[in-house]
Structures are given as C-alpha cells and as structure tokens.
C-alpha cells in the first residue's frame with residue numbers, strides 16, 4: 001500500500017481547533033441492550049456494510065499519520081467483534097500514537113484484559129450503572145454484573161494504570177446509587193465518570209423524564225464526600241473532581257453543556273465508515289467508498305479527511321425538550 005506522507009500535517013478546522021483524537025466504533029452489535037442506548041429488538045448493519053478490521057487499521061494509520069495521537073476503540077461492544085484483538089495489536093504500537101484506549105461493557109474483559117494490555121491499550125473505561133445484580137440486569141436487559149466485576153478485577157490484575165467506570169444515572173432507576181458507585185471506585189482505586197443521558201436514537205422511555213443533570217449528581221455527592229475541583233481536562237465534555245486521601249477522580253460528562261465545544265479536539269468514525277465531525281450534529285463524510293475504491297492508495301483518503309476539517313461544526317445542538325434536535329442515530333453506531 002502506497003503511503004507517501006512527506007510532511008506530517010495536522011488536522012486543523014475552520015475555528016483553529018486541532019483534531020488529535022479519534023473515536024472509532026468497530027461494531028454496532030452488542031451483547032447488552034442498555035435501556036438508554038438500545039431497544040430490546042435492534043436491527044444491526046449487514047456485515048458487508050461494516051468496516052473490516054483491516055479497513056479499521058488502515059483508517060487509524062492514516063489518522064495517526066495526520067497527527068492524531070489518541071485513539072479510542074468503542075462500539076457497540078468492541079470486544080464482541082470477532083478477532084477484535086487483531087486490530088488492537090495492529091495499531092497499539094504505531095509510531096506517533098500516544099494513547100490507545102477502549103470503552104467496554106466489561107462482559108468479555110475477563111478473557112481479554114491481558115491481551116489488551118499486551119497490545120498497548122493504556123486505559124479502559126468500563127460501563128457500570130448499578131452494583132445491584134438485579135438492577136444491573138434490568139438496565140442492561142441481558143448483562144451479568146458478576147461477570148463484569150470479574151472483568152474489572154482482570155483488568156486491574158493485567159496492570160492497566162487507568163481504569164474508569166462510566167455511569168449513566170437515570171431518574172427513578174439508579175439515581176440513588178451515585179454514592180455507592182463512588183464508594184466502590186474509591187475502594188477499587190479507580191476513577192468514575194457520570195454521563196448525562198443523551199438523546200441519541202429513539203428508545204422506549206422519554207428521556208426528559210429520566211435524564212439526571214450532573215449538577216444534581218454533584219450536589220448529591222457533596223453531601224457525603226469532599227470534592228475538590230481539578231484542572232485536569234481531556235479537551236472533551238468532562239469536568240473532574242478529586243476526592244482527598246483517595247486515588248479516585250470523579251468526572252462529570254455533560255454533553256448538554258456547550259462549554260467544551262470551543263476546545264473540541266475529536267471526531268468519531270462509525271462502524272460503517274462515516275466520519276462524524278461532531279457527536280451532536282449530522283455533518284459527516286462517508287469514508288467507506290473512498291477506502292474501498294482506492295485499496296492501494298491512501299492519498300484520496302488522506303485528502304478527504306483533511307478536507308472534512310472544513311465542515312466540523314462550531315458546536316452541537318442537543319436539547320431534550322426539542323425532539324427535532326435529537327440525534328437519530330444510536331450511540332452504539334456512532335460510538336460513545
């Protein structure tokens with residue numbers, strides 16, 4: 001395959017923001033059906049409409065050549081994709097890649113934690129919305145909490161330095177568990193982030209009745225914990241707080257807030273090769289035909305990615321009250 005990069009170009013958009021972080025969804029499929037993410041019955045993409053793992057690796061390599069230094073592999077559930085480990089191994093040690101990270105529901109982590117670590121994955125986010133096995137099952141519809149906790153233990157044992165729980169709190173469902181989840185994170189010496197429910201895809205419940213604001217979660221936690229604001233910043237929608245005398249960082253991911261858009265450093269690639277320039281907007285470029293029509297030449301792909309910077313929107317437009325601004329695609333397709 002031709003790769004004639006003479007000078008490393010950075011991806012800079014119209015607003016002067018440098019894009020150095022990609023989130024790549026490698027499958028829309030999942031073994032869970034979390035109520036805020038999917039419906040019970042889902043139609044997944046036919047396999048030939050999903051990027052092959054070789055195409056995923058090629059895309060990542062081109063983005064890294066263009067100056068991307070952080071890659072998150074996500075889904076759907078990335079670890080249910082057959083041979084997913086091949087991809088992590090293929091890209092884990094690319095020159096120029098500073099961080100390979102992944103997000104998982106943890107169901108397959110017990111099996112794969114050591115291999116992910118060996119492949120070069122440095123940090124893992126594991127989604128855990130409840131520590132009560134029955135409630136966990138109700139939220140995920142199919143998930144087994146004990147299996148996920150064994151996955152967490154395997155990840156700690158494998159040596160990952162950064163493990164974080166991701167939690168979506170929903171009113172009347174698990175919003176009474178924030179304290180226990182933080183306590184668990186402290187005991188496990190890991191981090192935890194609370195993510196506000198986003199209007200991605202139409203699910204069985206009305207999101208404005210379940211969405212719990214991070215302000216409310218923070219105020220609740222402050223009754224039990226001392227939280228010290230931290231300057232740590234990922235260039236994304238997360239704000240972090242430290243708990244004194246613990247190793248735990250508590251993050252609040254508030255996608256409804258616009259505060260982070262001006263520093264946005266990321267783009268997302270769906271499992272069918274759509275490059276979305278913003279999680280909350282429809283601006284996109286279809287990379288799949290470019291990949292497939294030019295199997296031996298990366299130049300057209302590189303040009304399309306560089307050109308896409310011209311359509312990266314200034315910010316998103318999430319609004320739970322206005323159905324018209326909900327994003328039609330599910331998070332499992334775009335990649336969380």
Ligand code: SAM
Nearest residue numbers: 037075076077103104105127166197198331336
């Ligand atoms: N299956 C993996 C997992 O659950 O971690 C990775 C993909 S999942 C789409 C990534 C993250 O998105 C998870 O932490 C999940 O809780 C979050 N998520 C999914 N749908 C969401 C929604 N509508 N609003 C907010 N977060 C959502």
Ligand code: SF4
Nearest residue numbers: 030032034037076105
């Ligand atoms: Fe699957 Fe993750 Fe979506 Fe839950 S949040 S249904 S685990 S993709």
